[in-house]
Amino acid sequence: xxxxxxxxxxxxxxxxxxxxxxxxxxxxxxxxxxxxxxxxxxxxxxxxxxxxxxxxxxxxxxxxxxxxxxxxxxxxxxxxxxxxxxxxxxxxxxxxxxxxxxxxxxxxxxxxxxxxxxxxxxxxxxxxxxxxxxxxxxxxxxxxxxxxxxxxxxxxxxxxxxxxxxxxxxxxxxxxxxxxxxxxxxxxxxxxxxxxxxxxxxxxxxxxxxxxxxxxxxxxxxxxxxxxxxxxxxxxxxxxxxxxxxxxxxxxxxxxxxxxxxxxxxxxxxxxxxxxxxxxxxxxxxxxxxxxxxxxxxxxxxxxxxxxxxxxxxxxxxxxxxxxxxxxxxxxxxxxxxxxxxxxxxxxxxxxxxxxxxxxxxxxxxxxxxxxxxxxxxxxxxxxxxxxxxxxxxxxxxxxxxxxxxxxxxxxxxxxxxxxxxxxxxxxxxxxxxxxxxxxxxxxxxxxxxxxxxxxxxxxxxxxxxxxxxxxxxxxxxxxxxxxxxxxxxxxxxxxxxxxxxxxxxxxxxxxxxxxxxxxxxxxxxxxxxxxxxxxxxxxxxxxxxxxxxxxxxxxxxxxxxxxxxxxxxxxxxxxxxxxxxxxxxxxxxxxx
Amino acid sequence: xxxxxxxxxxxxxxxxxxxxxxxxxxxxxxxxxxxxxxxxxxxxxxxxxxxxxxxxxxxxxxxxxxxxxxxxxxxxxxxxxxxxxxxxxxxxxxxxxxxxxxxxxxxxxxxxxxxxxxxxxxxxxxxxxxxxxxxxxxxxxxxxxxxxxxxxxxxxxxxxxxxxxxxxxxxxxxxxxxxxxxxxxxxxxxxxxxxxxxxxxxxxxxxxxxxxxxxxxxxxxxxxxxxxxxxxxxxxxxxxxxxxxxxxxxxxxxxxxxxxxxxxxxxxxxxxxxxxxxxxxxxxxxxxxxxxxxxxxxxxxxxxxxxxxxxxxxxxxxxxxxxxxxxxxxxxxxxxxx
Numbered sequence: 001x002x003x004x005x006x007x008x009x010x011x012x013x014x015x016x017x018x019x020x021x022x023x024x025x026x027x028x029x030x031x032x033x034x035x036x037x038x039x040x041x042x043x044x045x046x047x048x049x050x051x052x053x054x055x056x057x058x059x060x061x062x063x064x065x066x067x068x069x070x071x072x073x074x075x076x077x078x079x080x081x082x083x084x085x086x087x088x089x090x091x092x093x094x095x096x097x098x099x100x101x102x103x104x105x106x107x108x109x110x111x112x113x114x115x116x117x118x119x120x121x122x123x124x125x126x127x128x129x130x131x132x133x134x135x136x137x138x139x140x141x142x143x144x145x146x147x148x149x150x151x152x153x154x155x156x157x158x159x160x161x162x163x164x165x166x167x168x169x170x171x172x173x174x175x176x177x178x179x180x181x182x183x184x185x186x187x188x189x190x191x192x193x194x195x196x197x198x199x200x201x202x203x204x205x206x207x208x209x210x211x212x213x214x215x216x217x218x219x220x221x222x223x224x225x226x227x228x229x230x231x232x233x234x235x236x237x238x239x240x241x242x243x244x245x246x247x248x249x250x251x252x253x254x255x256x257x258x259x260x261x262x263x264x265x266x267x268x269x270x271x272x273x274x275x276x277x278x279x280x281x282x283x284x285x286x287x288x289x290x291x292x293x294x295x296x297x298x299x300x301x302x303x304x305x306x307x308x309x310x311x312x313x314x315x316x317x318x319x320x321x322x323x324x325x326x327x328x329x330x331x332x333x334x335x336x337x338x339x340x341x342x343x344x345x346x347x348x349x350x351x352x353x354x355x356x357x358x359x360x361x362x363x364x365x366x367x368x369x370x371x372x373x374x375x376x377x378x379x380x381x382x383x384x385x386x387x388x389x390x391x392x393x394x395x396x397x398x399x400x401x402x403x404x405x406x407x408x409x410x411x412x413x414x415x416x417x418x419x420x421x422x423x424x425x426x427x428x429x430x431x432x433x434x435x436x437x438x439x440x441x442x443x444x445x446x447x448x449x450x451x452x453x454x455x456x457x458x459x460x461x462x463x464x465x466x467x468x469x470x471x472x473x474x475x476x477x478x479x480x481x482x483x484x485x486x487x488x489x490x491x492x493x494x495x496x497x498x499x500x501x502x503x504x505x506x507x508x509x510x511x512x513x514x515x516x517x518x519x520x521x522x523x524x525x526x527x528x529x530x531x532x533x534x535x536x537x538x539x540x541x542x543x544x545x546x547x548x549x550x551x552x553x554x555x556x557x558x559x560x561x562x563x564x565x566x567x568x569x570x571x572x573x574x575x576x577x578x579x580x581x582x583x584x585x586x587x588x589x590x591x592x593x
Numbered sequence: 594x595x596x597x598x599x600x601x602x603x604x605x606x607x608x609x610x611x612x613x614x615x616x617x618x619x620x621x622x623x624x625x626x627x628x629x630x631x632x633x634x635x636x637x638x639x640x641x642x643x644x645x646x647x648x649x650x651x652x653x654x655x656x657x658x659x660x661x662x663x664x665x666x667x668x669x670x671x672x673x674x675x676x677x678x679x680x681x682x683x684x685x686x687x688x689x690x691x692x693x694x695x696x697x698x699x700x701x702x703x704x705x706x707x708x709x710x711x712x713x714x715x716x717x718x719x720x721x722x723x724x725x726x727x728x729x730x731x732x733x734x735x736x737x738x739x740x741x742x743x744x745x746x747x748x749x750x751x752x753x754x755x756x757x758x759x760x761x762x763x764x765x766x767x768x769x770x771x772x773x774x775x776x777x778x779x780x781x782x783x784x785x786x787x788x789x790x791x792x793x794x795x796x797x798x799x800x801x802x803x804x805x806x807x808x809x810x811x812x813x814x815x816x817x818x819x820x821x822x823x824x825x826x827x828x829x830x831x832x833x834x835x836x837x838x839x840x841x842x843x844x845x846x847x848x849x850x851x852x853x854x855x856x857x858x859x860x861x862x863x864x865x866x867x868x869x870x871x872x873x874x875x876x877x878x879x880x881x882x883x884x885x886x887x888x889x890x891x892x893x894x895x896x897x898x899x900x901x902x903x904x905x906x907x908x909x910x911x912x913x914x915x916x917x918x919x920x921x922x923x924x925x926x927x928x929x930x931x
Contacts, residue, residue, distance in 0.1 A: 031918050033911070046918055060917050065753055066797035076920075081792045083837035083923040088594045091757055102920060122921040128836060128928045154919025175918035179925060182911035249930065 002116070002149050002170075003579040004569065007549050008238030009267045009289060010141070010168035010259075013230055016149055018116075019074055021056040025149065026165045026233075028156070028226050029058055029173040036178075036215045041223055046153070046173045058100070064091065073099075076119060080104040084125040084132065103136070109143045116149060117171070123154035124176070130254035137168045138266055146270065147576035158189045158218075158225035159248045163255050165229050166242045177222050181215035189225050191248050236276035243282040253284075260287035268293055269570045274503065274550035278369040286352040286380055290365045295354050295388060301466050304357070304396040305458035307450040308345030310443050311398040313389075313419070315406050315427055316350035320368055321361045321504075327428045331404070334433040338440035342450035345398070349408045351381040354388035359459035360466055362486060362504025364550075375407040382411045389415045400443040404436050457481055460488060460500060467506055469546065471521030475512055506552065510587050513554030513564035522547060524555045524567070524574060524583055530591040531555065531563045534584050537577035547571040555583055563588040596760050596828070600648040605826045606659035611637060614670040615689070617677055621892060623859070624683045624716060628892050632681035632714070636670050636706075638662050638697045641690030643722065643761075649748075650760050650791050653824025654689035664699045671706055675713075684710050685718040685744075692719040693730050693743075700730075704737060711738035718783065720744040723771035724763050731778040741780040742814070745771055748787045749801055750808040758790040760828075765808060772812040784813035784858070788820040788849055788873070789841040791829050794916035795909075799845050799852075806853040806860070816853070818862040820846050820873035833871070836927035843867065843875045843883040844909040847898045850890055861891035876905030 002025070006013040016023045021044070029046035032038040038045050044056040050072065051057070061068040063081035079102045082089045087105035101115035102108065104122065112118055118140050120126075126133035140150060149170045156164055156172035157180075164172060180187060186198035200208035200217065205224070207216030232241040246253045259267055271289040278290055285291065304311075312335070317325035323332065335341050346358035356366045377385075389412060393401070401419040403412045406427050412419060422439035423432045460481055464472035475490070475497060482489045483500075490498040490506065497512035508516065517523045525542040526535060535555055547553055547567050555563040565585035567574070574582040609615075615635040622631035640658035641648075648655035686706065690697045698706075710717050717738045723745045734741055747768045748759050755761045772782045786805045789798035806816055820841045823833045832838035846862055853860050864887060866872025868880030875883060882901065889895040912925065919925060 031915070033914065048914075048917060060920075062917060063792075063794065063797060063922070065751070065758060065793050066800055079920045081794075081922055083792075083832060083835070083921060085832070085835050085837060086594065086599070086792075089599075089757075090595050093753075119920060122919075122923060124919050124921055124925040124928050125836070125923050127930055154915065154921060154925060173918055175915040176925075176929065179908075179911045179915045179929075182908045183926075251930065 001579055002147060002577075004146075004573065004577065005580075006233050006236070007270055007272050007570075008233045008236070009166055009271050010137070011165040011229075011233060011238045012170070012270075013233040014170065016170070019056055023056065024230065025170040026161070026226050026229055027171045028222055029151075029153075029171060030219060031173060031175050031178055033178055033215075036219075039216070039219050039223070041220075046175070064093070076100045076102060079121050080108070084122045084129070087122070103140060106139060109139060112140075112144060112148075115144070118144060118148045118150050120150070120152045123152045126152070126155055127251060130251055131258055133255060134167065134258040134263055138263065141168060141266060145576040146570075146573050147578070156222060157192065158187050158221040159191045159245060160252055161222065161225045162229050162232070162238065162241045162245050163252045165233070166238055167255055167259060172222075172226070174219055174222055177218040178215065181218050184214070185218075186214065187218045187221045189221065189228070190245070236272075237279075239288055240279045240281075243284055246282065246284060256284060257287075260284065260289075260292075264289060264292055269548060269572065272549040274364045274505065276368070278365040280352050280369055280371045283378065283380065285371075286384065288352070291352045294363075294365065295384070297466055298355060298357075298388065299391055299395075301469050301472075302357070302360075302462060303465070304345055304398070305359070305455060305462060307343060307455055307458060309343040309399045309447055310345065310440065311393070311396075311401045312344050312346050312440070313401065313403045313405055313408075313412055314346055314348050315404075315408055316348050316356075318370075318373060320366075322348055322356075323358070323361060330428055330433055331436070334436040335440065337437045338444055340444040340447055340449055341440075342452070342455050343444050343447045344440060347392075349385055349389075349405060349412065351377065352384060354384050355392055357462065359462055360504070362502065363463070363466060364504065367504050377407060377411060385411050386415050402436075402439050402443065404432070404439075453481075456485075460490065463500065463504070464490075464498075464506055467552070468516060468521055471516050471519035472506075474519040475506070475515050507566075507586065508552045508554065508564040510561060510564055510589055513556075513561040513587075517554045517556050517559070517561050520544070522551060522553045524553050526555055526557050526562070528557050531585055531588050535563065535565070535582045537569060537574050537580050537582040540574040540582050543571040543574040543582075545571050547574070553583055555585070561589065596650065596757065597647045599831070600650060600655060600760060600828055603826050603828060603831050604648070604655045607656045609637060609657070609660065611660060611662040611666040612669045613637060614674050617674055619679070619681060620863075621888075622683055622685075623861075623892055626893070628894070629683055630679075630681040631683040631685055632678065633685045633687070634674055635687045635689070636667060636674075636698075638667060638688040638690055640688075640697070641722075642694055642696065644690070647760060650758060650828035651787070651821045651824065653827055653830075656826050657689040664702045667698065667702050668705060671702075671709060675709055678713050682715045683718070684714040684716070686710065687720050691721040691725050693721040693725050693727070700733070703730075704733065707734050707737035707741075714738075716740040716742065718742040718744055720746070722746065722763070724767040726771040726774055728774050728778070731774055731780055735778050735780065741775075742783050743771070743775050743780050744783040744785060744817075746785045747805070747809055748785065748790065750805040751801055754790055754793065754801055758792045759787065765812070768809065769812045781814040782812065783815040783817055784809045785817050785819050788818050788846055788862075790821055791832055791838055792922045794922050795839075795842065795845055795913040796917060798841055799848050799913070802849040803852045806849070806856060810856045810858050813858040815859045815861065816856060818846065818849055818853075818860070820862065820864045820867070822864075822866040822873070823871035835923075837923040839924035839927065840866075840871065841873045842909045842912070843873050843880060843887065844906055845913070846873055846887060847883065847901070850887065851898060862887055863891060876903060876908070879903035879905060 004014045030038045030042035063079045067078035099116040101112035151171035153173040184195040185192040200212040205220045268289045319325035348356040403419045422436045464476045488500040498506040551567045565583045644655040864873040867884040
């Protein structure tokens with residue numbers, strides 16, 4: 001039985017309960033050998049013969065050609081025995097199905113339909129084919145779903161284990177450490193070197209301190225690497241750890257590239273829509289699912305406030321939300337000084353997110369990301385801005401564009417040569433700010449002023465749509481808004497339907513949940529019970545496919561909304577898991593007497 | 594994806610001159626307890642009928658079945674090669690197929706070969722698939738030679754290994770029957786067993802060879818363990834090119850020989866391409882020593898391998914044991930980066 005605790009894309013930290021033992025994943029199965037018994041810190045063992053050791057022992061059973069006797073519930077069945085290129089070779093006898101399953105070829109997937117744990121066969125061969133590794137994971141995740149504990153053996157090293165976990169692996173083993181120790185390879189979290197070149201004195205692990213026992217060192221290095229992965233998962237920082245390990249080996253980079261460039265549809269559904277600050281320090285950060293999702297939603301779920309007529313492009317600030325920064329406070333003053341600020345639409349130009357309309361500046365990850373700022377724009381970063389800007393002005397028609405920018409100026413100018421450039425040397429200099437007001441005056445004068453409340457309503461409507469898609473429009477249709485941004489109550493006919501908070505998201509009331517449910521979005525169908533607390537996955541029958549961890553959802557049965565809250569799992573996880581919290585409930589409807 | 598089809602997909606027909614024998618050389622072998630010169634002759638024939646129909650996964654002769662070779666052509670080869678005889682008392686006759694397949698070697702040609710070689714040598718060894726052997730054939734053969742040994746490629750006694758790895762559809766039953774025929778006519782039997790056919794891990798390969806040796810012992814006078822070598826355009830070659838097959842470690846061959854010491858049959862092994870990447874090999878440093886030791890053992894010149902050691906023995910041990918945990922028959926040393 002597997003229970004998920006924290007997401008990091010496909011990677012997850014969870015609790016795996018088996019044979020009376022409760023284990024934390026990601027987990028290493030340690031292989032004891034005659035010369036080296038399993039280390040004391042090993043949480044679970046991977047054996048060929050069972051011993052009295054009280055820890056969980058998963059036992060291998062040879063292959064089709066030389067199966068081992070015995071069928072203990074914790075025995076992996078005999079493997080098929082064919083390598084990757086002949087994974088689908090037809091054998092007259094089908095391998096046994098059980099709740100520990102080995103998947104060699106595609107035909108094995110249907111036999112693993114009831115498996116709790118899925119082992120990918122031929123693990124070492126994935127080292128030659130990162131593409132095949134990602135494809136194998138995709139097959140399992142798509143056909144068997146996210147509820148399986150996914151294991152790969154013979155592949156993990158201290159250097160690649162963050163990438164394995166990020167790609168969706170829950171369980172690894174130490175067999176490669178055993179082999180590499182015999183080969184004289186000294187492993188570190190950044191790769192391996194020959195033992196002769198290594199400096200155990202500089203290591204400090206117990207094995208090295210005790211005199212440099214190589215198998216002991218390598219086992220401990222793998223153990224420590226997995227603990228580090230767990231720790232990063234717990235703090236919402238797995239992707240950051242992965243990006244630090246990319247340079248260790250081309251394989252690490254290749255796997256992440258396959259996932260980023262071709263596996264977005266696979267990874268994104270499991271990527272939370274709210275969380276810790278995104279540290280976008282590497283060039284690969286440009287392709288993080290959180291980043292790509294934000295940019296896609298600008299295309300798919302965004303339209304400018306209708307009364308905005310002048311697009312004003314501004315540079316980003318280190319401080320988030322931008323409006324809290326000194327530079328943006330000064331921009332704001334300069335804008336307010338113009339004749340008609342109500343028709344100006346501020347959009348921030350930034351990397352890696354591209355374009356951030358002012359009203360979305362608190363939306364994750366716009367409100368929480370960090371990048372190194374030197375004023376240099378790589379070609380890739382520039383292309384993001386150029387592409388997004390082109391698409392943005394294509395679908396959002398403004399009468400004029402003012403670019404008040406620094407280093408981003410030339411990028412914008414190439415896309416929009418007709419844009420007015422208002423900034424002199426630095427956008428925040430006194431001269432530039434004066435020029436900004438003056439430039440705006442030239443373009444805003446011909447419009448009548450927009451009522452303050454009307455523009456405010458438009459801004460909140462765009463937030464609602466960005467968060468909930470078209471159902472968000474239904475939520476705020478005809479609504480009135482009370483409060484001072486960001487703390488705004490959304491009311492319809494006097495009933496509060498949602499509340500906007502500093503997190504940049506609308507949280508639902510039961511009435512808001514009703515509207516979303518009718519609009520057929522962000523609903524979770526549960527069994528027939530009246531929730532008194534949080535909703536657990538076992539009680540979920542179905543869930544709208546667009547739900548991601550962190551989303552606001554309406555919990556219902558037979559069309560009746562019974563609770564609203566925050567999703568802890570993504571749609572498919574709610575359906576597939578038998579354990580764990582699916583929705584963190586905020587409001588419940590009292591059962592009618 | 595079926596194994597028999599893959600064997601066919603991999604093969605590439607080779608051109609040859611039907612009037613030229615393939616090869617001949619002299620090597621050392623054991624005769625009546627003494628080390629003697631053994632004359633090896635490989636005749637060109639139309640090749641193995643099984644290779645034509647399907648073929649074995651490790652056998653390179655599947656590429657030699659494109660052309661017919663007439664009886665007259667084989668007789669021409671016999672006449673040519675006989676001039677090369679240099680008083681070797683033992684002769685081993687191979688075709689790229691089966692000496693007792695009448696369609697491959699006609700009865701007339703077979704008798705000519707046996708007659709001419711029987712005249713010159715004390716003992717003749719020929720090779721065939723066990724199920725092709727007929728009582729009359731062996732009896733006829735015994736008219737021409739003093740001593741006849743029939744070599745039979747059993748490969749393994751495990752049906753799964755035979756069908757799904759080697760791609761053979763006969764086994765110990767046919768082998769035992771052939772041995773009975775041979776013994777009844779006064780011939781002896783040499784059993785070939787493979788060490789590490791494809792898809793088996795190093796450990797499984799050792800266990801399979803040891804078990805097969807014990808099971809074949811009652812039906813064998815000599816057991817020769819053949820470490821699989823990578824022959825061009827075979828399934829094994831296809832796997833090898835992808836890092837999915839490694840020929841056995843010489844340490845594995847040593848272990849098989851050590852663990853079959855209790856057999857009544859004479860046990861030997863001549864690792865083809867031993868010490869090379871396409872044959873049974875170790876680390877490169879100790880290969881020559883270990884190959885020599887195996888050859889000495891096979892000639893009865895040494896009783897054990899206790900004096901042999903090398904640093905790579907630890908790697909071999911870890912390699913053999915870890916493949917099972919890695920859930921792969923592929924060669925982890927070929928596919929894993931350092």
